[in-house]
Amino acid sequence: MHLRIPGPTPCPDDVLKAIGRQMINHRGKPFAEMSNRITPKLQQCFQTKNDVFILTTSGTGGLESAVVNTLSPGDKVLGVSIGFFGERFAECAQVYGAEVIPLKYEWGKAVDPDDVRKALKDNPGIKAVTVTHNETSTGTTNPLKEIARVVREFDKLILVDAVSSLSSIDLPADAWDLDVVISGSQKGWMVPPGLAFASVSERAWKAHAAAKMPRFYFDYTRAKKFAADGQTPWTPAVSVYFGLDVALDIMLNEGLQNIFARHQRVADKARKWVKSRGMRLVPEERFASNTVTAVHAPEDMDVSKFLSTLRTEHQVEIAGGQGIMKGKVFRIGHLGFISEKDMDEMTEAMDKALAKAKKA
Amino acid sequence: MHLRIPGPTPCPDDVLKAIGRQMINHRGKPFAEMSNRITPKLQQCFQTKNDVFILTTSGTGGLESAVVNTLSPGDKVLGVSIGFFGERFAECAQVYGAEVIPLKYEWGKAVDPDDVRKALKDNPGIKAVTVTHNETSTGTTNPLKEIARVVREFDKLILVDAVSSLSSIDLPADAWDLDVVISGSQKGWMVPPGLAFASVSERAWKAHAAAKMPRFYFDYTRAKKFAADGQTPWTPAVSVYFGLDVALDIMLNEGLQNIFARHQRVADKARKWVKSRGMRLVPEERFASNTVTAVHAPEDMDVSKFLSTLRTEHQVEIAGGQGIMKGKVFRIGHLGFISEKDMDEMTEAMDKALAKAKKA
Numbered sequence: 001m002h003l004r005i006p007g008p009t010p011c012p013d014d015v016l017k018a019i020g021r022q023m024i025n026h027r028g029k030p031f032a033e034m035s036n037r038i039t040p041k042l043q044q045c046f047q048t049k050n051d052v053f054i055l056t057t058s059g060t061g062g063l064e065s066a067v068v069n070t071l072s073p074g075d076k077v078l079g080v081s082i083g084f085f086g087e088r089f090a091e092c093a094q095v096y097g098a099e100v101i102p103l104k105y106e107w108g109k110a111v112d113p114d115d116v117r118k119a120l121k122d123n124p125g126i127k128a129v130t131v132t133h134n135e136t137s138t139g140t141t142n143p144l145k146e147i148a149r150v151v152r153e154f155d156k157l158i159l160v161d162a163v164s165s166l167s168s169i170d171l172p173a174d175a176w177d178l179d180v181v182i183s184g185s186q187k188g189w190m191v192p193p194g195l196a197f198a199s200v201s202e203r204a205w206k207a208h209a210a211a212k213m214p215r216f217y218f219d220y221t222r223a224k225k226f227a228a229d230g231q232t233p234w235t236p237a238v239s240v241y242f243g244l245d246v247a248l249d250i251m252l253n254e255g256l257q258n259i260f261a262r263h264q265r266v267a268d269k270a271r272k273w274v275k276s277r278g279m280r281l282v283p284e285e286r287f288a289s290n291t292v293t294a295v296h297a298p299e300d301m302d303v304s305k306f307l308s309t310l311r312t313e314h315q316v317e318i319a320g321g322q323g324i325m326k327g328k329v330f331r332i333g334h335l336g337f338i339s340e341k342d343m344d345e346m347t348e349a350m351d352k353a354l355a356k357a358k359k360a
Numbered sequence: 361m362h363l364r365i366p367g368p369t370p371c372p373d374d375v376l377k378a379i380g381r382q383m384i385n386h387r388g389k390p391f392a393e394m395s396n397r398i399t400p401k402l403q404q405c406f407q408t409k410n411d412v413f414i415l416t417t418s419g420t421g422g423l424e425s426a427v428v429n430t431l432s433p434g435d436k437v438l439g440v441s442i443g444f445f446g447e448r449f450a451e452c453a454q455v456y457g458a459e460v461i462p463l464k465y466e467w468g469k470a471v472d473p474d475d476v477r478k479a480l481k482d483n484p485g486i487k488a489v490t491v492t493h494n495e496t497s498t499g500t501t502n503p504l505k506e507i508a509r510v511v512r513e514f515d516k517l518i519l520v521d522a523v524s525s526l527s528s529i530d531l532p533a534d535a536w537d538l539d540v541v542i543s544g545s546q547k548g549w550m551v552p553p554g555l556a557f558a559s560v561s562e563r564a565w566k567a568h569a570a571a572k573m574p575r576f577y578f579d580y581t582r583a584k585k586f587a588a589d590g591q592t593p594w595t596p597a598v599s600v601y602f603g604l605d606v607a608l609d610i611m612l613n614e615g616l617q618n619i620f621a622r623h624q625r626v627a628d629k630a631r632k633w634v635k636s637r638g639m640r641l642v643p644e645e646r647f648a649s650n651t652v653t654a655v656h657a658p659e660d661m662d663v664s665k666f667l668s669t670l671r672t673e674h675q676v677e678i679a680g681g682q683g684i685m686k687g688k689v690f691r692i693g694h695l696g697f698i699s700e701k702d703m704d705e706m707t708e709a710m711d712k713a714l715a716k717a718k719k720a
Contacts, residue, residue, distance in 0.1 A: 001384070008383040008598060019599055020380030023368040023552055024361070025677055056418055056554060058594035061577045096574045186595055192383055194416060194554045194597030214456045214574065217421045234418035235546055237554030237597055238368060239379055317385055 001311070004346060005319040006136045006164055006292040008186040008193050009336035011243065012250060015190055018242040026238055032230030034245050039227070041248040045256065046181060046199045047172035053223040054244075055196045056237045059163035059184030062196030063089050064096075065218035066159040066180040070204050071128060072212035073097030078119050078129045078156075080147070083107050084137035084323045089130045089161050096213045101126065107138050107325060108294075110287035113146040120154040128157035128179075128207075134165035137322040139294030139331060140283035141169060148176045157207055163187055166197075167251065168263045168291045168335045179204040185240055188263075188291060190247045190336040194240040263290040266334045266343045273347040277354065282329060291335035294321075296328065303330055306357035313356075314349035361671070364706060365679040366496045366524055366652040368546040368553050369696035371603065372610060375550055378602040386598055392590030394605050399587070401608040402557055405616065406541060407532035412559045413583040414604075416597045419523035419544030422556030423449050424456075425578035426519040426540040430564050431488060432572035433457030438479050438489045438516075440507070443467050444497035444683045449490045449521050456573045461486065467498050467685060468654075470647035473506040480514040488517035488539075488567075494525035497682040499654030499691060500643035501529060508536045517567055523547055526557075527611065528623045528651045528695045539564040545600055548623075548651060550607045550696040554600040623650040626694045626703045633707040637714065642689060651695035654681075656688065663690055666717035673716075674709035 003010050011019070024030050035054075042052045055065060071077065071093065079090025079100040087104075094100045103119050105111065111131065120126055129151050134141045144160065151158040160181045162171055168188030173181045179201045186193035200208070200220055208220055222233040251259060267290040274281055274295050282294035297303045303320055307330065310316045321329035332350075334343060363370050371379070384390050395414075402412045415425060431437065431453065439450025439460040447464075454460045463479050465471065471491065480486055489511050494501045504520065511518040520541045522531055528548030533541045539561045546553035560568070560580055568580055582593040611619060627650040634641055634655050642654035657663045663680055667690065670676045681689035692710075694703060 001382075003383055003385060005385050005387075007595065008386060011383055016380045016382060020376045022361075022376060023363055023371055023546070025363060025365050025679075026368060026553070027365075027679075028677065056416070056597075057421070057577065058416055058596070060594040061417070064577045092576045095576045184595070186383070186598075192597065192599040193386070193595040194600065216452045216455045217417065217424045234420040235367065235544070235553045236418070237416075237552065237600065238546075239552040239599060240554065240597065317388065319385075319387075 002316045002346070004316055004333045006331060006333040006335065007184070009190060009333065011190055011192060012247070012337050014250070015243040015247050018246040019192065019239050021242050023238060026235055027231060031238070034241060035230040038241065038245050038248060041252060042197055044252060045167045048174045048199050050173065050199045050201050051224060052197055052199045053220060053227060054232065054236065055198060055218065056194060056234065057196050058193060059182065059196055060088065061218065062163065062182035062184060062198055063161055064092050065198055065220070066182055067093045067096055067098070068213040068215040068218055069220045070157055070159065070180060070207040070211050071096070071098055072210070074099060075127045076101060076123060076125045078103055078116070078123070078126050080111055080116065080129060080131040081105065082109055082111060082132065082138060082140055082142065083135040085135055085161055086132045089132065093130060108140065108282045110140050110283060111142045111147055113143060113150045116147055116150045120150070120156065126156055128159055130159045131161070133160055133162040133171060134169060134289050134291055136164045136292055137325065138282045139289045139292045140287050141165065141289045144171065145176050148178055152177055157203060164291050164335065168259065170260050173199050185244060188335045189244065190250070191243045192240055194237040195244065263335065265340055266338055267293060269340060269343040269347065270332050270334055273350070293332045293334065295330050297330055300359045302357050302359050303327055306330060306353050309353040309356045310349060314353060316346055316349045362676045364676055364693045366691060366693040366695065367544070369550060369693065371550050371552060372697050374610070375603040375607050378606040379552065379599050381602050383598060386595055387591060391598070394601060395590040398601065398605050398608060401612060404612060405527045406559045408534045408559050410533065410559045410561050411584060412557055413580060413587060414592065414596065415556045415558060415578065416554060416594065417556050418553060419542065419556055420448065421578065422523065422542035422544060422558055423521055424452050425558055425580070426542055427453045427456055427458070428573040428575040428578055429580045430517055430519065430540060430567040430571050431456070431458055432570070434459060435487045436461060436483060436485045438463055438476070438483070438486050440471055440476065440489060440491040441465065442469055442471060442492065442498060442500055442502065443495040445495055445521055446492045449492065453490060468500065468642045470500050470643060471502045471507055473503060473510045476507055476510045480510065480516065486516055488519055490519045491521070493520055493522040493531060494529060494649050494651055496524045496652055497685065498642045499649045499652045500647050501525065501649045504531065505536050508538055512537055517563060524651050524695065528619065530620050533559050545604060548695045549604065550610070551603045552600055554597040555604065623695065625700055626698055627653060629700060629703040629707065630692050630694055633710070653692045653694065655690050657690055660719045662717050662719050663687055666690060666713050669713040669716045670709060674713060676706055676709045
């Protein structure tokens with residue numbers, strides 16, 4: 001099966017081989033050495049000198065860690081959302097007692113940084129902004145650089161969900177001065193799910209020192225204390241570390257800029273195919289994601305037939321719509337371990353499946 | 361390397377092979393089928409008809425889930441502790457705002473159920489009891505059946521850390537009427553770390569409905585909603601599921617009672633060796649654990665020399681002491697994928713290493 005959903009993504013053979021290695025002691029030297037190799041490689045990918053922690057959890061657990069480590073109950077948070085995952089991030093903050101001021105867009109739209117400016121001006125008590133870099137549900141990449149610049153004007157915290165962008169789409173955490181940035185192993189990293197990554201800025205550490213939301217498993221202070229010895233406070237998903245170590249070598253060998261360019265080329269092919277078949281992208285093209293292409297299903301398309309034909313006749317698995325877009329949208333994942341040739345083969349398969357998915 | 365620490369534990373070849381399988385869609389049918397196969401097998405091992413959830417986290421994350429799903433800030437909790445992990449459980453409850461009334465024993469002791477009775481009598485406001493079944497730091501197994509009976513007399517919640525016992529030492533969750541029971545994949549389950557398991561009783565669900573501690577990632581309501589479709593609310597550690605599916609088959613093929621008996625026999629061998637070499641177990645023998653043997657290092661033993669000799673000359677890795685027992689204790693892990701022959705080979709290796717570890 002060619003897995004082309006927006007995560008989990010396919011793993012290269014060498015990664016899978018590493019994943020299947022026998023267990024080692026997570027308190028022993030070989031683990032610490034591996035961990036101390038992985039962290040600087042992650043920092044390279046995050047383009048940061050800040051601390052980067054590895055948490056045994058999903059991307060959502062990573063988002064929760066960003067919230068509970070920097071905020072206190074009652075804190076005002078600007079919850080910027082352009083889709084399913086933006087809402088999730090804001091909901092998590094709310095659950096922990098933040099007062100979330102929503103800045104919500106219609107699904108398919110990108111954030112207008114001027115709206116962020118206005119919201120921060122209107123609500124001077126806001127402490128932090130939660131924002132999604134790449135919204136997987138709508139295939140939309142927010143203009144994060146511009147959003148971050150606005151947040152900096154007001155000197156607020158910016159907590160970024162980069163789960164489905166980081167390592168595939170350029171995100172220089174330090175150059176853009178981001179405070180907490182979260183990603184997840186099963187996306188562009190070519191590794192199975194199980195690990196989330198969190199970069200933490202100096203500003204975030206200051207907020208952390210005063211932050212009163214309860215935290216134990218996700219506590220960055222505990223993570224930092226153990227990271228000093230190449231360890232984690234709690235038993236980590238060792239197998240996924242094995243894979244990550246190998247995948248990061250593959251990635252850095254290709255080079256970050258080359259990876260970004262490849263994702264751009266592959267995504268361009270996907271978008272070109274969509275348009276040439278008379279279909280419409282969910283986002284405006286200038287905000288269309290390089291990791292996932294979301295497409296409005298034509299009126300005469302039976303989406304579930306399209307997906308099942310691809311799966312059963314072409315061994316290609318793509319995704320349907322999430323939340324309010326269920327049944328109305330299909331989504332092509334093209335992140336991580338994917339080449340232009342892979343996309344050519346996919347569009348060929350999708351053409352055949354399209355023909356079979358016309359409603360009677 | 362023969363990994364004989366109290367977790368992670370070695371995985372059988374078939375488990376490792378499964379772990380290295382290519383990714384699948386966690387929202388697709390094959391994943392749901394696997395999940396729907398795994399859950400009843402887990403219920404068999406928990407000896408329960410209650411819900412059993414799989415969380416992508418460590419054992420500690422599992423403990424946190426037990427706390428935040430059943431309690432409210434200000435709730436009184438009897439935090440029973442006989443060592444490192446008992447303290448961790450209680451600390452987690454405290455961090456989330458519970459008022460923890462400690463019932464602490466000297467490390468190496470087991471709980472006296474009469475003390476629990478007295479504590480519950482003296483503090484009628486107590487809502488829940490946190491207790492460790494098998495304390496990994498001291499190699500001590502608590503008389504959980506008797507403790508649970510006392511907790512039932514008072515109709516309190518009993519939240520059980522069975523991370524290093526369940527599936528290796530008998531723990532019939534329903535027969536003992538336990539409310540939340542937590543285990544972790546890297547212990548007796550013969551699977552790498554990354555997953556925790558939680559069984560949830562009707563009584564726990566009632567407590568959950570009123571429980572006000574904040575929870576998002578670890579929320580059982582969300583877990584239950586998705587479990588109905590063989591899914592999880594957040595992206596799960598798919599590779600570890602692959603391994604778990606296979607490991608559970610191996611386990612149920614051997615049979616639970618046979619597994620318990622094998623752990624008893626292997627542990628007996630370890631204890632016999634300890635005593636025959638003139639060393640002392642950390643716990644009283646009747647409470648000595650069948651998954652980990654903790655031994656007081658003799659005065660003339662250089663513990664770190666002993667451990668390093670075993671590692672480098674015999675490819676056997678055992679554990680040192682934790683917390684206050686660091687440097688004073690060594691611990692032999694014998695849980696999961698281990699035979700009597702393995703233990704014979706280990707004692708042979710330990711004899712050789714003992715001779716080299718005498719202080720000058």
